[in-house]
Amino acid sequence: MALRSTQTRWGGVTRTLHWIIAILIIGAGCVGLYMADLPNSPQKIKIYAIHKSVGLTILALVLLRVVWRLSERRPTDLPMPRWQQLAAHATHWLLYALMFAIPLSGWLYNSASGYPLQWWWTVQMPSLTGGADPDLKSFAHGAHFWLFMLLVAALLAHAGAALKHHFIDRDATLARMLPIVGDPTPAPVQPPAPVAVAEPEPEPTVAEVAAAPAPETKEN
Ligand code: HEM
Numbered sequence: 735m736a737l738r739s740t741q742t743r744w745g746g747v748t749r750t751l752h753w754i755i756a757i758l759i760i761g762a763g764c765v766g767l768y769m770a771d772l773p774n775s776p777q778k779i780k781i782y783a784i785h786k787s788v789g790l791t792i793l794a795l796v797l798l799r800v801v802w803r804l805s806e807r808r809p810t811d812l813p814m815p816r817w818q819q820l821a822a823h824a825t826h827w828l829l830y831a832l833m834f835a836i837p838l839s840g841w842l843y844n845s846a847s848g849y850p851l852q853w854w855w856t857v858q859m860p861s862l863t864g865g866a867d868p869d870l871k872s873f874a875h876g877a878h879f880w881l882f883m884l885l886v887a888a889l890l891a892h893a894g895a896a897l898k899h900h901f902i903d904r905d906a907t908l909a910r911m912l913p914i915v916g917d918p919t920p921a922p923v924q925p926p927a928p929v930a931v932a933e934p935e936p937e938p939t940v941a942e943v944a945a946a947p948a949p950e951t952k953e954n
């Protein structure tokens with residue numbers, strides 16, 4: 735599997751990161767919505783801790799993804815109307831921004847609530863606010879929720895467009911981002927190599943025929 739992207743295909747690193755991050759974000763969002771209404775219990779504290787650790791892991795993976803993305807080329811867009819191309823790129827920028835803003839707003843909310851933060855019960859993460867701050871807490875809580883709702887809307891457009899390319903336009907936009915499919919874009923057809931053809935003997939001129947010795951005839 736080629737690790738780097740080419741003109742026709744997303745590389746293995748980008749594809750792997752795209753799908754791992756997508757699964758983790760959707761999972762973190764579902765757990766976030768579920769856990770907020772749970773009654774207080776040791777179980778709830780554990781689920782919160784897992785949600786925060788997964789969220790911080792996503793933040794690290796997104797950082798890695800952006801650094802990698804800046805280090806390589808992007809496959810050329812397949813033919814599509816200009817407005818679709820602009821809409822797709824704008825949505826990609828929005829998704830990148832949200833992939834940072836959502837975990838950061840969660841971290842901000844946790845800090846402004848005055849709670850400590852540990853990554854998978856091992857690494858102690860610093861507070862972003864230096865202590866509890868009720869106003870910031872309420873702002874960050876709202877931001878965390880509404881930014882996630884914006885992600886859901888952007889994701890519906892993004893995934894919907896990918897499926898439209900696949901099933902209606904029948905192009906390789908989705909296939910070239912899928913984790914296991916081989917290169918879906920056929921390599922350009924090479925013109926056949928020229929076959930060496932022997933030059934035909936030039937026709938003899940009238941003078942050459944006349945000058946040639948007469949063919950031997952059998953004497954009786
Ligand atoms: C991409 C990663 C993340 C996603 C998609 C996500 C998503 C969500 C969602 C949808 C909620 C429910 C919000 C509500 O009902 O008000 C939530 C709650 C919460 N999230 Fe996240 N989150 C992420 C990362 C983080 C991180 C990194 C932290 C902290 C370091 C965090 C801390 C919290 C907390 C404390 C709550 C509970 C809010 C409450 O009790 O009402 N989240 N998250």
Ligand code: HEM
Nearest residue numbers: 755756759760803826829830889892893896897907908911
């Ligand atoms: C939370 C979930 C997701 C996020 C955050 C996300 C984010 C992104 C981003 C930022 C890009 C642009 C890559 C770049 O130009 O650097 C991208 C590309 C892509 N995504 Fe997603 N994505 C998600 C889920 C999905 C899903 C569910 C599908 C398919 C059903 C999908 C299909 C694609 C495809 C096909 C591309 C390549 C588009 C192209 O070649 O122009 N993504 N994604």
